[in-house]
Amino acid sequence: MTKKIVAGVLMLAVVFVAGCSVFGTSDDAVSKPKIAVILPFTGDAGSYGEMTKQGIEIAAKEFGYAGEVIYEDSKCDPKDSVNAMTKLVSVDKVQAVIGDLCSSATRASYPIAEQYKVVLVSPASTNPDISKDGGYMFRTIPSDSLQGAFGAKLVYDKGYRNLAVLYSNEDYGIGFNTVLKENFEKLGGKVVASEGVERTATDARTQITKIKAANPDAVYFIHNGPSVAAGILRQMSELGLKAFIVGSEGLRGEAILKGAGVSAEGMYVTSVASGTSAFLEQFKTIYTNVEVGPFAAQGYDAFKAIALTIKDGAKTGEEIKEALYKVEFDGGTGHVKFDANGDVPGTYDVFVVKNGKFELVK
Amino acid sequence: MNIVPQLILNSIIAGSIIAFLAVSFNLIYGATRFFNMAHGTIAIFGGYIAFFFFKTLGWNMYLSAILGILAAGLLGYIFDRIIYLPLRKRKASGMIMLVASIGVFTALQSLIQIFFTSEFQTLSDISVHDRLYTIFGATITQTQIYILIMAFIVAICLIIFLKYTIFGKAVKAISDDEEVAKIVGINTNKIIGLSFFIGSGIAAIGGIAVGFDTGLNPTMGMKLLLHGISAAIIGGVGSVYGAFIGAFVLTFVANFSIFWISGEWQEAVAFVLLIIFLIFRPRGIIKR
Numbered sequence: 001m002t003k004k005i006v007a008g009v010l011m012l013a014v015v016f017v018a019g020c021s022v023f024g025t026s027d028d029a030v031s032k033p034k035i036a037v038i039l040p041f042t043g044d045a046g047s048y049g050e051m052t053k054q055g056i057e058i059a060a061k062e063f064g065y066a067g068e069v070i071y072e073d074s075k076c077d078p079k080d081s082v083n084a085m086t087k088l089v090s091v092d093k094v095q096a097v098i099g100d101l102c103s104s105a106t107r108a109s110y111p112i113a114e115q116y117k118v119v120l121v122s123p124a125s126t127n128p129d130i131s132k133d134g135g136y137m138f139r140t141i142p143s144d145s146l147q148g149a150f151g152a153k154l155v156y157d158k159g160y161r162n163l164a165v166l167y168s169n170e171d172y173g174i175g176f177n178t179v180l181k182e183n184f185e186k187l188g189g190k191v192v193a194s195e196g197v198e199r200t201a202t203d204a205r206t207q208i209t210k211i212k213a214a215n216p217d218a219v220y221f222i223h224n225g226p227s228v229a230a231g232i233l234r235q236m237s238e239l240g241l242k243a244f245i246v247g248s249e250g251l252r253g254e255a256i257l258k259g260a261g262v263s264a265e266g267m268y269v270t271s272v273a274s275g276t277s278a279f280l281e282q283f284k285t286i287y288t289n290v291e292v293g294p295f296a297a298q299g300y301d302a303f304k305a306i307a308l309t310i311k312d313g314a315k316t317g318e319e320i321k322e323a324l325y326k327v328e329f330d331g332g333t334g335h336v337k338f339d340a341n342g343d344v345p346g347t348y349d350v351f352v353v354k355n356g357k358f359e360l361v362k
Numbered sequence: 363m364n365i366v367p368q369l370i371l372n373s374i375i376a377g378s379i380i381a382f383l384a385v386s387f388n389l390i391y392g393a394t395r396f397f398n399m400a401h402g403t404i405a406i407f408g409g410y411i412a413f414f415f416f417k418t419l420g421w422n423m424y425l426s427a428i429l430g431i432l433a434a435g436l437l438g439y440i441f442d443r444i445i446y447l448p449l450r451k452r453k454a455s456g457m458i459m460l461v462a463s464i465g466v467f468t469a470l471q472s473l474i475q476i477f478f479t480s481e482f483q484t485l486s487d488i489s490v491h492d493r494l495y496t497i498f499g500a501t502i503t504q505t506q507i508y509i510l511i512m513a514f515i516v517a518i519c520l521i522i523f524l525k526y527t528i529f530g531k532a533v534k535a536i537s538d539d540e541e542v543a544k545i546v547g548i549n550t551n552k553i554i555g556l557s558f559f560i561g562s563g564i565a566a567i568g569g570i571a572v573g574f575d576t577g578l579n580p581t582m583g584m585k586l587l588l589h590g591i592s593a594a595i596i597g598g599v600g601s602v603y604g605a606f607i608g609a610f611v612l613t614f615v616a617n618f619s620i621f622w623i624s625g626e627w628q629e630a631v632a633f634v635l636l637i638i639f640l641i642f643r644p645r646g647i648i649k650r
Contacts, residue, residue: 042475042480043480043581044480044481044482044579046480046481047481169626194624195624195625195626196624196625196626197625197626197628198626198628198629200582200585201628201629202572202576202577202579202582203372203376203575203576204625205368205372205375205376205617206369206372206617206620206621206625206628207620207625209365209368209369209372210365210620210621210625212365212368213365227481227482227577227579228482230482230484230577231482231484231576231577234486234488235576237491238491238492238494238501238503239368239501240494240501255481255482258488259482259484259488259577260488261487261488261489261490262488262489262490262491263488263491
């Protein structure tokens with residue numbers, strides 16, 4: 001009889017302890033919100049993911065988050081991005097996510113974030129429609145409604161009036177193409193050809209042939225897979241396309257220089273500003289011998305924005321969201337303040353490929 | 363400007379690369395009757411081996427290409443010996459073989475990723491412009507001319523080989539009926555192993571051509587294979603001649619369709635063509 005009582009007490013004790021520990025962990029999760037990152041670390045945009053991560057790591061260290069950030073690889077594929085988001089919200093139970101890089105991947109995973117009331121801050125997705133996606137969506141990179149206008153003006157001011165566009169056929173390329181066309185025609189120019197190519201398709205010869213036949217004096221090349229884009233740049237020169245070529249920020253990567261070589265010479269690239277001089281200094285002290293990538297400052301800002309709201313007492317995704325609309329700080333890209341759409345304003349740099357390197361113009 | 367000559371050339375170039383995949387796929391399919399999903403990645407593997415010797419070690423280009431072809435052929439043969447042959451002996455169905463090949467595909471792709479990273483690698487020299495030639499107003503690069511010549515040579519050799527050698531006759535016998543072929547004294551496993559070797563080697567020529575033409579990426583094997591299989595089905599599954607015809611029909615239709623409609627529909631058109639064939643002429647242009 002006593003044996004049975006002892007066993008019963010023991011069992012109760014076990015259940016009690018187990019119960020405590022289960023509730024204990026969930027208490028911890030609320031007391032320190034978890035931040036995760038979804039970016040491509042492999043695949044053709046993998047190098048951009050790594051560069052963005054460098055900026056995030058700087059901010060994570062600053063706010064005492066070193067080693068606590070969960071990283072997931074999306075390969076810039078909407079399907080993988082959705083899987084990563086599902087895992088983060090249901091298994092890791094995070095409160096805020098930084099990501100994704102490619103607009104189509106960001107837009108695919110956002111509904112899950114919103115459903116679980118998790119904040120999503122993209123450091124690199126520029127599709128104009130993301131502004132309308134929802135209240136939990138923020139970004140530290142300006143929308144392409146701005147870059148499209150900037151790019152159109154750049155081409156127009158160079159004196160070119162007949163523009164052709166070759167764009168990757170997904171959210172980023174389509175969004176950019178629409179805004180660019182609108183703005184270039186508003187300025188008085190003419191878009192003589194507009195051809196889409198699958199994001200992973202390596203053969204764009206027929207599209208280039210069509211563009212060449214339209215006789216443009218400038219070509220805007222919008223793509224976010226630098227290694228694929230490098231091959232397409234080679235095809236442009238192989239097919240004898242002789243026009244002024246401007247690339248979108250997705251073409252500002254080492255992979256372009258390594259993959260296209262002489263075919264990239266003379267190409268202009270419009271890109272969001274690399275960061276304030278203070279940020280560039282800080283970056284150099286931590287990553288010596290590494291060129292700052294196109295989205296490092298934006299990654300830094302995304303983390304800093306979230307970390308600041310947490311520091312001010314935000315615990316749940318909902319609280320972080322509310323606080324993000326109010327937060328204001330000097331970040332890697334300059335002064336950061338989100339508008340009602342979760343967007344930031346921004347400035348752009350122009351680069352030119354010269355002797356196998358990106359050189360800043362003006 | 364008349365773009366028709368350029369479109370014809372673009373189609374021929376794309377078609378000859380797909381032809382390597384389609385022909386070799388059909389050769390293996392003819393002997394084994396299963397969809398080898400690892401085939402495209404074996405082609406890419408050949409390209410990477412050539413890349414390793416040519417770019418990393420700086421060896422002679424032709425020697426590197428031959429090593430790439432041999433390595434891929436050998437790998438195809440090894441996979442047959444250690445995976446597909448034991449399955450065949452256990453009378454595994456085509457579905458089980460297909461699943462096994464998906465396993466091979468995944469493992470091989472990951473291995474390539476580990477050794478060569480997932481970045482694009484190109485076999486051609488990017489520090490100079492490739493030599494250009496103009497035919498009827500259309501431009502073609504020196505590399506592409508080599509690819510065309512190789513496709514032509516492979517086609518001729520393979521047709522002669524299959525028609526006039528014991529091996530060719532044995533492959534035909536096995537694809538008609540493996541059991542009967544065994545009864546008449548054909549060492550079926552040896553012939554199947556050999557067709558794996560030759561098929562994987564030919565696929566590797568395609569992989570190397572892709573490496574020179576657009577660049578290599580570990581994950582592009584499946585896409586390459588999809589185009590190869592589409593061409594094989596359009597041309598006639600299991601038929602080597604059909605595969606050649608299928609490859610060119612596929613690329614001509616895909617390239618010329620976007621002459622009228624926007625370029626982003628290229629892939630869609632290719633697969634609509636495949637569906638049309640599957641519904642109306644499932645055995646392809648050339649019936650076996």
